[in-house]
Amino acid sequence: xxxxxxxxxxxxxxxxxxxxxxxxxxxxxxxxxxxxxxxxxxxxxxxxxxxxxxxxxxxxxxxxxxxxxxxxxxxxxxxxxxxxxxxxxxxxxxxxxxxxxxxxxxxxxxxxxxxxxxxxxxxxxxxxxxxxxxxxxxxxxxxxxxxxxxxxxxxxxxxxxxxxxxxxxxxxxxxxxxxxxxxxxxxxxxxxxxxxxxxxxxxxxxxxxxxxxxxxxx
Amino acid sequence: xxxxxxxxxxxxxxxxxxxxxxxxxxxxxxxxxxxxxxxxxxxxxxxxxxxxxxxxxxxxxxxxxxxxxxxxxxxxxxxxxxxxxxxxxxxxxxxxxxxxxxxxxxxxxxxxxxxxxxxxxxxxxxxxxxxxxxxxxxxxxxxxxxxxxxxxxxxxxxxxxxxxxxxxxxxxxxxxxxxxxxxxxxxx
Numbered sequence: 001x002x003x004x005x006x007x008x009x010x011x012x013x014x015x016x017x018x019x020x021x022x023x024x025x026x027x028x029x030x031x032x033x034x035x036x037x038x039x040x041x042x043x044x045x046x047x048x049x050x051x052x053x054x055x056x057x058x059x060x061x062x063x064x065x066x067x068x069x070x071x072x073x074x075x076x077x078x079x080x081x082x083x084x085x086x087x088x089x090x091x092x093x094x095x096x097x098x099x100x101x102x103x104x105x106x107x108x109x110x111x112x113x114x115x116x117x118x119x120x121x122x123x124x125x126x127x128x129x130x131x132x133x134x135x136x137x138x139x140x141x142x143x144x145x146x147x148x149x150x151x152x153x154x155x156x157x158x159x160x161x162x163x164x165x166x167x168x169x170x171x172x173x174x175x176x177x178x179x180x181x182x183x184x185x186x187x188x189x190x191x192x193x194x195x196x197x198x199x200x201x202x203x204x205x206x207x208x209x210x211x212x213x214x215x216x217x218x
Numbered sequence: 219x220x221x222x223x224x225x226x227x228x229x230x231x232x233x234x235x236x237x238x239x240x241x242x243x244x245x246x247x248x249x250x251x252x253x254x255x256x257x258x259x260x261x262x263x264x265x266x267x268x269x270x271x272x273x274x275x276x277x278x279x280x281x282x283x284x285x286x287x288x289x290x291x292x293x294x295x296x297x298x299x300x301x302x303x304x305x306x307x308x309x310x311x312x313x314x315x316x317x318x319x320x321x322x323x324x325x326x327x328x329x330x331x332x333x334x335x336x337x338x339x340x341x342x343x344x345x346x347x348x349x350x351x352x353x354x355x356x357x358x359x360x361x362x363x364x365x366x367x368x369x370x371x372x373x374x375x376x377x378x379x380x381x382x383x384x385x386x387x388x389x390x391x392x393x394x395x396x397x398x399x400x401x402x403x404x405x406x
Contacts (some may be wrong), residue, residue: 081314097348128315181386184377
């Protein structure tokens, strides 16, 4: 009873969009897209609508960004919600489910300093007092960008969505609208790309510099 | 003057007492009274069974005029998971501090139905709440990786990796019958 999908339609649609942009010279203002979708609960859909196929990876998405995210960069995914762990304390792939909706926040490790990481953690705490910093996952940008769906479609874009307090902030977003079963596969592939989701505890991240600063504020 | 005031006050009080009705408290039927949960129950879930149908192994008998017996048993792993899934209903939007959607009740119901019909031979999954508000079930041990998402509209999206083979798709789910393909893939 599996529903039939139309991969050919999706490829054709994507191909037509690329051709249209190439022939008519349609330019995209990635910083404007970033600003407009910032508070949108379906931010990823907004980015896909205006800049599909990871177009904005080639441009700075924020005036605060030092530059686009390179494939060689290491990405850190901070984990806050205890809901992402099972009873035995093992992480679940739900930690990456924001790639479908709001964008999955990451820190660019080569750019971030301790102040940036501290600001990011504080921002999440201010947003929801029930959260706690559980740890950090690491993955390489090139590995994440090479995740494909159905063999040949790039699934994840990585953008430099920096803000003033945290220029190292970035986001992982889906590259186009996928079927729901594709998302389940993407969650798996992200789970594997981030070192099989082995968590670095907060006191071990950056030699405990961020953790010590946080605990001194309590 | 004092005598007049005192007599008047007494008269008012007597009048008030005669007019005022008794406090209105609803009558509680006996069958409801006897269903109060006992303090000394052995399990987290106790079944009330009339003595006429209770088995010979049943333990304690309740007092009052009505005789009921309890079947003492431990909570099953499936019931534990169902309890965990139902707790998602208590969460609000932004449950993860990163702007996640409020959990969808329809998706939660579908996940509960699915767990209820899980075969005892199948390993117990971990419930998973996604940023979209959908509930999913997750297995990751012994060569099996499975992620089954309940879309809240009678459909299930699944990705299963078993012994190196990958399977994925979208199925309809009627909440009563386990889709055969999942039974086969997860039960491996």
